[in-house]
Amino acid sequence: MKNKIANYFDRQTNAATLAVFRVFFGVLMCVSIVRFWSKDWIQSLYVDPSFHFSYYGFDWVKPLGVYTYVLFLICGISAFLVAVGYKYRISILVFFLSFTYIELMDKTTYLNHYYFVSVISFMMLFLPCNAQFSIDSFIRKKTYKMVPNWTIDSLKLMLGIVYFYAGLTKINSDWLLRAMPLKLWLKSKYDLPFIGQTIMQQEWFSFFMSWGGMFYDLSIPFLLLFKRTRSFAFVLVVAFHVATRILFPIGMFPYIMILSTIIFFESNVHQRILDFIRKILWFFKIKQQISLIPILEVDRFIVSNFCRITIVALMSLQLLFPWRSLGYPGELFWNEQGYRFSWRVMLMEKKGSSVFKIVNTKTNSFFYVNNNDFLTPIQQKQMSFQPDMILQYGHYLGSHFKSQGHQNVAVFVESYVSLNGRLSQQFIDPTANLMELKDSFKHKDWIKPLNDEIKGF
């Protein structure tokens, strides 16, 4: 057994695979940043709002005013440097830190795919993605032909976890038995040419997409893994992600997933991709130093136990972390305790209305807050149905009005939420003074239970 493990970690494979992964990842990240910037989202999501929803324990991560643009610039440049493989280890570290910092600034815009990018870039810190086809290899005048096999396997495993867990979480009664929320979303896509007014409106189509989506997510890692089904699987990946791109506003995510899954192919494919890129570079008169003779040894840092242990630990954490929601009582979709960072994608159509009441506990006089005074429309929308954000905003309001000279401030919320087509019901205990509650990883017993049961994961 011990031998087997040692043997596994000694196995080597063509470094081209990691090089291709690095180039695609870097380019896509660079494009993502440019896209984000060009849509003016830096301004509207990070600079304009006066209040930001921090993650638990990360209150110190705040937007930097106009310097937020500098942060995005650094992030974009480091992504580019990752793509070309220049000072790779520093570049990917800077990318990981800046990207993660950006995501931690405000959880209003939490997306699983941003989390995915953070996880992958963290892994890449420990992987020799610059072994080949990088500026680094020219500078050090050494190009490595081989890399440890486990480095590639770890990325495959991570992708597999994303898909498989996304599939597992779809096994619930709302998704499979009520085709919710897909039914609502698909029907609202009436403006798509040809299919909008026809199959999008059909009940069977919503069910077909729900069940199809579940089977797709659960099986795709395995279909990609086996050589016989791989080509078919890749066509499925492309079709699936392009379809989601058309149906939903999910930005760069489909492209990231499509290009990432190329890692499942054999290394000769990656070799050919590199040759193709070389040809393009050649066309633009960027010549390779052919004098570089590939050497067989592997980067010393990479074989170190430190890297292996880190990656193994991270993979174990990734396998376990999504299950933490099982530790909480109540309905997961309703309470959202352990909902984030678990590859639960597109499972909920949730809308809320939350009105905050500032009460003077001595005189019992009160007034309602106009949320427009403090939050942007997208913040209001996200806050209205997420308990931790409601609490955080309640605290902010409390201290704001205290600082304005209000006395004996208590904050209550009249919050109503509808979930996956159910009628709205009261969400937060209206008698709970938010100022007396603290956010924690403990169960939030001030959330009123959902008057329904959703079976499954």
Added chain:
Amino acid sequence: MSIKQTFYFSTLITLLITFSCSDPSDSNENLVDNFDRQSILENVTDNIILPAFEDFNAKTAQLEESVTLFSNTRNLTNLETVQSHWVEAYKSWQHVEMFNIAKAEEVYFLQKMNTYPASVSRIENNINTGSYDLDTNNNNWAAQGFPALDYLLFGLADTNSNSLIFYQNNENLPYLNYLQAIASQMSQVTDMVHQDWIATRDAFVSSSENTATSSLNMLTNDFIYYFEKGLRTNKFGIPAGVFSANNTRSANVEAYYNTTQSKVLSLEALVAVEGFFKGKAYNSTAVGASLKSYLDYMTEDSTISTAIITKFTDSEQLINMLDDNFSFQVTSNNNLMVDVFNKLQEGVVLLKTDMLSALSISVDYIDADGD
């Protein structure tokens, strides 16, 4: 399949689907029996918005004429004609305020017509200096429109005959001039917005897609915004003091100086809201495609729409229990005002959560990514 074939095939699919779908097509023929969103836009535009604006345009023009008549011949009859035309136009206004879209939004139609309470000091200052910019200076929003007329027609003296005496005094001619300036400004701005609706009708009706800037989404968002702000907050919440630590604001009611119309106006606003939701024509009882019928189609029953309509009728009942003069109501028994506010808030919840969820209409005005 070889690797090469796989890649070519995949690229082909990507390109095909991406291009075929990013090409906006407007030849959406009805292929199967399903809900046609464009019919909502057509019904709402042709049977509600355009007739309501036509009526309102006629009434502001009539108001301007009667003001001119009064300034030529200052007698009690002419003053009372102005007052009754003011009431007529103000009631009609309740049917157009929610359509704060396109030209109306661009020229601050809502702010110019109905920013209340009126700023008496600003009005007096404008009258005294005789120079004012009603068009582009937003400090003058509270010095024009219905609330300013309210002050000039009802707030200068305790009775109509005393008002007449005030206006008959030639020293007060600047007041008369200001009255005319405001009436004419209102009629001009209204005509501009109305003409724009006529001109852009076709473009508006054909923008039926589901994006942040499409007609149906903007209409729906404006409708909810009006229900929450224009109706719930402005007409009831602020006077009842629910935004000011229970300190009632009796001077912040609509038609404050007039003292008899605040309830009438709010009931009219509720009629407008309900009519829009149900798709009821402005000039008749005909009912067409609407948010309600769309909601019923999407949810496959009428539970949510019935709940929403119940909130409208419940609110109406509660409003009927109030005094004609809300200013009096908040000082005599404010709890009844708060009751209306709370009932309307229940309506806001249904519109914002249940309805928007079912219609998958986004309430944020940017198309941010989801996952």
